[in-house]
Amino acid sequence: MRRLAPWAAGVLAVAALPALARNTFFLHVCILVFMWTVLGAAWNVLGGFAGQVSFGHASLFGIGAYVTIILYLEAGIAPWWGIPLGGLAAAAASLPIGLICFRLRGPYFSLSTLAVAELVRLVALNWEWATNGPVGFLITALPPLSFLGHAVNWEAKAPFYAVAAALMLLALASTAWLRRSRLGAYLAAIRENEDAAEAVGIDTVRAKVLTLALSAFLAGAGGGFYAFYFRYIDPDAVLNIGLSMEMVFIAMVGGLGTVGGPLVGAVFLTTIGEAVRERFQVGHLIFYGLFMMLVIRFLPEGIWGRARRLLANARARVLLHGAARG
C-alpha cells in the first residue's frame, strides 16, 4: 500500500493539473515534459539500469515516428493505434541492432549505436519511395474521434495531454516493475561486471536484448506520439543525433538507474530549453552541455538519486533518534 501511495498522488496531480492551469503554453510544456520523461525513461532502462550507454536512441524514436505517421497516411490507421505499433516496430528493429552492437562492450558499444543511428538517418534521407526523403511527412487532419459522447477537438491541448500522460505512466510503471524484477537484478549485475554475471549463470545477451527491446518500445512510442502531436516529421526532426544526446542528458541529470529520475531530468531539460530557446535559438544546446557538466561534477548520482539518498539518511537519523530515546 505504502508503495502505491506516491503513484496514486502522482496520477491525481497529473489529472488535476489541466483544470488548475488553463494556460495553453503551460499545457504544451507539460506535454513536452511527459514526452521527454518517456524518452528519458526509455534510455535509462538500458543506460542506467544495464549500464549500456547508447548514443543512438534517436534511431528508435525516429523509427516509431515514421511507422506511426506512414501507417496513418498510407493505411489510415489512426495514430492512437499507430503509437503502440510504432513502439513495436522500434522494438522489432532493436533486435538486429542489438545483435550487432552488443557484440561490443563499453565505449565501443556506445560508438556502434551512434553509427547505427547515423545509418538509419541516412536511409530515411535517401529512401524517398518510403520516407519522402528530406521532405518528410505532414498530417493535415486527424481522424474524428468521440470521447464520452463528445467530439474530440484536435486543435486543443487536452487530448494530447491525456495521451502523453498515459505514455508517461506506462514508462514509469514499467521501469518501477523492472527495478524490482529478476531481470532488473540481472541488469545490475551486467552493469557491475559482465564476466562475473555470466559466471554466475546470467544469460547476459538475452537480458540485454530484452532490455533493449523494452527501451526501444518506449522510445518508439515516444516517437509515435511526437509525430501525432507535431503532425510533421522529417529526418532532421526525428533522427537527429541531438535527440539521442537529450535522452542521455535527461537520464543523467535526473539520476541513472532510478524510476523518478527521468521525470526530474525532463522538467529541467524542458525548462532550460524553453527559457533560453527564444534568445539563443539553437544555443540552448550549450546550456544543456554546461548543465550536464555541472551535474556530472557535483551530482554524479543525479538530482533524484541525491534527493533519495538524503531522504533515506534523514529517515535513518529519525529512526536512530527514536530508538535512542525509547
Next chain:
Amino acid sequence: MALLEARGLTRFFGGLRAVGNLSFEVAEGEIPGLIGPNGAGKTTVFNLVTGFVRPSGGDVWLEGRSVVGLRPHAVARRGIARTFQIVKPFPNLSVKENVTLAAFLRHPARRDAEAEAARVLERVDLGHRVGVLASQLTLLDQKRLEMAKALATGPRVILLDEPMGGLTPSEVDAASGIVRRIRESGVTVVLVEHVMKAIMRISDRVIVMHHGEKIAEGAPAAVVRDPAVIAAYFGKRVA
C-alpha cells in the same frame, strides 16, 4: 565415469599455444590441484572448461555430456562454477545481493534465492558482512565472496582460481578450511594454486603444467621431487 573429463584440450592465441593436447579426469569428491609456473596455461584451462574461451581443439565433458561451445552462463547452468584469480565482485552491490544474484540460477523466486544466499554466506564465514558493499571487503573476504557466488549457483564442480593468492599465512589457513568444507559438502573442487603449502595439505593429486602441457601428475609429495617439475620451476641446472 569421471565427473569432469578433458581430452586433447588445445588453444592457440595467434601463434602461441597456450594449452596443448591436455587431458585430465576429475572423479567425484576429489580435490585435484592444477599447478605450474606463471604462464603455464592454468587459467586458460579454466577459461576453456567454463566457456569463456573456446578451445581450438579437444573436448570437455561433465558427466558424459560435452560442454564445449556453450556460453559461460550455460556452462554454469550445467553445474560447473568458477572463481576468478583477480576477484570479480559486483562492487557497488551488497554482499547479500552479490550472492543472491548467483542463487537466482537455481531459485527463481527472490525469497528462495535470498535464503540460499544466506546459507551459502554462513558456509564461507561471511554471514556477518551481508549488508556491506562488496567493494568495501578485505581481500580475504573478497575471496570468500568469490567462492560464495560460485557455490550459490549450485554446482557439481567448482573451479577455484588461486583462492589463496595474495593472502597472509593465517588467511591461507582460513581459506584452506573453507575449501575443505566445500568438498565435505559434496561439491568437487578443482584448484589452481601457487601457495604450495596449501596445495600439499588440501589436494590428494596434482597436475603440473608447463608451456600449456601436462608434464607430471600424481601425489603432491611425489610430484615435487619429479626432475621435470623441478626443471620447469627452477631451470635444468637445479634438476
